[in-house]
Amino acid sequence: MPCGDDRKIEAATKREDMILSRALKARFFSSPSGLPVSFRLDDAPVAGIPGTWKPAFRRRQIDARLVETVFKGLAPGGGLEVRVECLEYLDYPVIEWTAWLANRGGAPTPVIGDLLALDAVFDGPRPVLWHCNGDFCDAASYTSEETPLPGGASLRFAPGSGRSCDRAFPYFRLMFEGRGLSLAVGWPGQWAASFESAGGGVRVKAGQERTHLRLMPGEEIRTPRIALMSWAGDSMRAANLWRRWYRDHLLPRPDGRPLGPLLAGFWKDENPEFTGATEENQLRFIPKWMERGIRPDVWWIDAGWYPCYCGKEGRRRWRMTGTWKPDPDRFPRGLGPVSECAARYGAKLLVWFEPERVWKGTELEREHPGWLLSAMCETNRLLNLGNQDARRWLTERVCGLIRDAGIGIYRQDFNRMVEIYRPEFNIGPLEYWRGNDAPDRQGMTENLHVQGYLRFWDELLERNPGLWIDSCASGGRRNDLETTRRSVPLHYSDYGYDEPEIKLCFQDVLFQWLPYFKEGSLRSRPDGSLYVNSGSTFPWHCGFGPMLFARIDIARDDYDYGMIRKMTDIWRRAADLMIRGDYYPLTPLRRSRDAWIARQFDLPEEGRGFIQAIRLPECREEKLTIRPLALRAEISYVLENPESGEVRTLSGQELSGGGFEIALPPEAGCVWFYREAGR
Numbered sequence: 001m002p003c004g005d006d007r008k009i010e011a012a013t014k015r016e017d018m019i020l021s022r023a024l025k026a027r028f029f030s031s032p033s034g035l036p037v038s039f040r041l042d043d044a045p046v047a048g049i050p051g052t053w054k055p056a057f058r059r060r061q062i063d064a065r066l067v068e069t070v071f072k073g074l075a076p077g078g079g080l081e082v083r084v085e086c087l088e089y090l091d092y093p094v095i096e097w098t099a100w101l102a103n104r105g106g107a108p109t110p111v112i113g114d115l116l117a118l119d120a121v122f123d124g125p126r127p128v129l130w131h132c133n134g135d136f137c138d139a140a141s142y143t144s145e146e147t148p149l150p151g152g153a154s155l156r157f158a159p160g161s162g163r164s165c166d167r168a169f170p171y172f173r174l175m176f177e178g179r180g181l182s183l184a185v186g187w188p189g190q191w192a193a194s195f196e197s198a199g200g201g202v203r204v205k206a207g208q209e210r211t212h213l214r215l216m217p218g219e220e221i222r223t224p225r226i227a228l229m230s231w232a233g234d235s236m237r238a239a240n241l242w243r244r245w246y247r248d249h250l251l252p253r254p255d256g257r258p259l260g261p262l263l264a265g266f267w268k269d270e271n272p273e274f275t276g277a278t279e280e281n282q283l284r285f286i287p288k289w290m291e292r293g294i295r296p297d298v299w300w301i302d303a304g305w306y307p308c309y310c311g312k313e314g315r316r317r318w319r320m321t322g323t324w325k326p327d328p329d330r331f332p333r334g335l336g337p338v339s340e341c342a343a344r345y346g347a348k349l350l351v352w353f354e355p356e357r358v359w360k361g362t363e364l365e366r367e368h369p370g371w372l373l374s375a376m377c378e379t380n381r382l383l384n385l386g387n388q389d390a391r392r393w394l395t396e397r398v399c400g401l402i403r404d405a406g407i408g409i410y411r412q413d414f415n416r417m418v419e420i421y422r423p424e425f426n427i428g429p430l431e432y433w434r435g436n437d438a439p440d441r442q443g444m445t446e447n448l449h450v451q452g453y454l455r456f457w458d459e460l461l462e463r464n465p466g467l468w469i470d471s472c473a474s475g476g477r478r479n480d481l482e483t484t485r486r487s488v489p490l491h492y493s494d495y496g497y498d499e500p501e502i503k504l505c506f507q508d509v510l511f512q513w514l515p516y517f518k519e520g521s522l523r524s525r526p527d528g529s530l531y532v533n534s535g536s537t538f539p540w541h542c543g544f545g546p547m548l549f550a551r552i553d554i555a556r557d558d559y560d561y562g563m564i565r566k567m568t569d570i571w572r573r574a575a576d577l578m579i580r581g582d583y584y585p586l587t588p589l590r591r592s593r594d595a596w597i598a599r600q601f602d603l604p605e606e607g608r609g610f611i612q613a614i615r616l617p618e619c620r621e622e623k624l625t626i627r628p629l630a631l632r633a634e635i636s637y638v639l640e641n642p643e644s645g646e647v648r649t650l651s652g653q654e655l656s657g658g659g660f661e662i663a664l665p666p667e668a669g670c671v672w673f674y675r676e677a678g679r
Contacts, residue, residue, distance in 0.1 A: 013232050017241070020179060020230035021093030028120060029095065032057060032071045035084050036120035037099045037223065039211075041075070042110035047119070049073035049082050065091045065249075079105030080112075080215070092245045093230040098186075099223040103215035111214055111440060116207040117185075117223035118193075123201035124176025129155060130235060132169035132509055135476035136160070137495045139591060142506040146175075146235075154196040158209050161428025162190045162446070163414060163473050164480035171481075171513045173239075174202060179232045182242050186225030186481030189450045190430050210434070211443040221447045225482050239512040240582040247579065250485055251516055252468040254408075259468070259488065259516055261575035262547045263568060265289045265296030265347065267554060274352075275304035275316035278330040282338045288554045290345050292561045294568060298409060299342035300549070302352040305331065319415070321354045322362025324397050326405070339406030348408030350470065351401075355394050356383050356414055356429070356453075368393070373432040373445070380417045382432040385456060386448025395459050402464050410460060411490070414473035450482075457486045479514055490518035490547055498523050500542035501593045501616050507545065511583045511599075519545030521552070535560040537643070540567040541614055541669025546579050570642050574610050574671055577601040581609055584629045594618040598662075602630045607676035611639075613662045614669040625659040628674075636677040641670060649677060 028036045032055035035048035049055040053073030061067050067088040074081050081104045086097040099117060103109050132144040147155060160167040170185035172193070185191050185206045192209035195202050207223055215221065229245065231238045251258040267285035269276040282301070289296055304318035307327045326334045339349035358364045358372055358381045365372065365381060371390035372381035385391050402410065417427045433446035461467060469487035471479055476492035492510055496502040500522045510517050521543040523532045531553045532539045543549075548571050552559060581601035589597065593616045602609035613624055631637065631652035639648045639660070650660070664670060 013237070016179070016232035017093040017230055020232060021095070024228065024230055025088065025095055029069065029086055029088075029097075032073060032084075035071060035097075035099075036118055037082075037084055037097075037116065038119040039101075039115040040111075040113040041080070043113070049084070052076055053082070065089060074104070079103060079107065080109045089245070089249065091248070092241070094227060094245055096225055096227045098225045100220055101215065101222075102220040103217050106217050108214040108216055111212060112221075113212045114207075115211040115221075115223060115443075116205050118183075118204055118206040118226045121198050121201045121203045122174060122181060124179065125200070126177055127197065127202045128175045129195050129202075130173035130175065131155070131157060132171065134159065134165040134167055134169040135474075135493045135495075136167045137475055137493065139495065139499070139502050141493055141495060142169075142509040144509055149195060149197045149202055151197050154194060156192065156194040158192040159190060159477075161416075162430030162433060163428050163477040164188050164191060164483070166428065166473075166477040169509075169513075173235060174204070175235060175238075179230070180235070180238060182227075182229040182231065182238055184227040184481040186227065186483075186485070187450065188453055188478055188480055188483050189433070189446050191224055191480070208443055208447065211447075212439075213437075213441045213444045221444070222451060224480075225485075227481055236584065242513065243511070243515050243583060246513075246515060252486075252488060254466050254468040258579070259546070260579065261572050262297040263295070263572070264298040264300045264350070264518065264547060264549045265294070265554070266300040266302075266549075268302075271304075271316065273303040273318040274301055275308060275318050277301060277305055279333060279337055283341050285554055286338075286341050286345060286347070292554060293565050294550065294554075294561070295345065296347045296550070298350050298547075299338070299347045300350045301335070301338070302411075303354070303413070305335070305351065320359040320362060322358040322364040324353065324355065324363070324394075324401065326401075335401075335405035335407070339408070343406065349406060350409035350411055351405065351407045352411045352413060352472075353398065354413040354415060355398070356385065357417060358383050373436050375417065375427070375431040375435050377417045377427055382417070382429055384445070384449060385452030386445060387452070391452045391456055395456055395463075398460065399463050402460070402467060408466065409468055409470055411470040411472060412457075412487075414478055416474060454482060454486070461486065484514060488516045489514055492517045500539075500614070501595065501597075502591050504542060504597050504614065505589045505591050508585055508589050508599075511578075515583070516546045516579065518547040518549050519543045520549040523551065531556075535563060536667065537563060537567055538614075538667045538669055540564075540571065541612065541671070544571055544574055544578070544612065544671075546575050548575070566643070570671055573642070573673065574601070574612070577603055577608070577610055582630060586611070586626050586628070587624070592616070592618075594620065596621065596624045598624060598626050600626075600628050600630075602628075604630060607635075607679045608674060610671055610673045611660070612669065612671050613664065615664040615666055617667040619666060622665075623661055623663045625661050627657075627659045628655050631655055632676075637674045638677050639672045639674045641672050643670065 032049035038047045055073035057071040059069045069086045071084040081102045083100040088095050127149040129147050135141045157168045172183045174181045190209045193206040231241050268274050307323045308316045308320040310317045342349050371387050373384050374381050436445045470490040471483050471487040472491045475494035479489040521532045521539045532551050578601050581603040584600040586598040595616050598613040600611045633653040635652050
């Protein structure tokens, strides 16, 4: 935490952030022709909005922190209109923009190709690009790299199947000496981005991967949303600046305040997913949590609550999606009694949906086949959200369920379109979109679908005050900026439930870019069951996150519920700081069971934070010396271990100089909360 000269340095750095941001805004957003948007029109290049298009703009201040500028121009001869909507943040060095192209004429437009939301050169010495490979249900998911971009070097990124974070991650950090840019591409489909060394800088291009299309009269397409943050300093400062902006401007506020720590409870039997959930067993086990002295904030019902009985197999299959109503055999009164019971104990009901994937023989496939897109997969079809009738039907059906069932959290998944879980069968929406495009309409089906998907979510939020959304797509495969402006990615990967050494490394990327997510009390590897069933606190330490999914079988009497209550109390205290504080990894991140992992969350405004250390099962080193960051050298700090009750008082100089020694047995963790003495 800065003070004295350090405070002056921090204030100067913040001023430099804003100077850098203003320079970018002046360069790219002071005139229509300078806008960093480009495309080809019948093979002729168009950059920004040319002067011959008679451009105009209007500017309005939305509130004390946000200014909107809209640029607009019409192609000579009429017909094609370009509109670029920009949002300028006054409290952060951030600008966002989206371009829209519309046909205002009476005939098809010329072919629009290579439409880029971002096409610009950013100057700076010795560029290095931070990038990540996203999620793909593998131990190598969320692997980040820093790649230098010497003269002539280039990098290109795109997801694998039409889901925005599938094998690619639409968040980048372009670093120059002493400063840089954080960049996000908001496109819940198939985006592409390239970075090419160009003279004294880097040329960056980003947009929908394929566009080669004509617009029919009245049609409109859009580009991805681009967010650009300018910053001075190093990459860790950049990460924390992004975290603060995310919390202040993007994190959902369903009750007028940003989401805080949430504990999720549930009950399911041995059936796959929640195909065994019934009104009776849900009502029976919600009170059981309270009897154990554990109070969930969220009651979780995942896949399988709808009619999904497969007569051929003699069992229910959660993947049979497309009939969006509660299974009358298991929920004869709908889900309302479950939400009412949860509410009596202070919990909101979360319910899983997957509306875009439609299983053959379900209600949508039987009654509205014209709304569905087909591809190579015979089992599943894709609900075309670019079809306005389909989107309106879905909106009405889901809003009715939210109202009748008292759903407080809408959870939307988007799985592969085939059942075979191998990389070579990673079939997603891209094949459906592209397979339904004519040669002169390439990219149109995807673009309209993305618009419909976002409109659907916007209407859910508008029509259901207090609702918030959880984004899931086979784990964390659709968490781009447009999606996360409307949701949080609670379930960020389907991989690693029993491999804390992997999940703790995954979390590092999440804490930097998408800092609100769910983690579960991870079970130890030898235990193949769903639940944590040992008396160890280790799974709880590894499961600390802004939301905690308590992976316990609440029906059992042989748990150490006293320990569980103690750990959830410690988690709540830590999770508040995880959400509001700055994040600092204190050890190298190795995906190995023989390592220590330590991290720190610091809330400088309040002079407090915490340090967490975890010794993984095969780590041979008994002790770890930690040197916390962001502390004031001349201030004394009171450190408290809430599990052991131990308290220490050390100066910031001692902590950052000699360090803070922690000793743990293998497969153990600890938390040390700290605060400035006297506060």
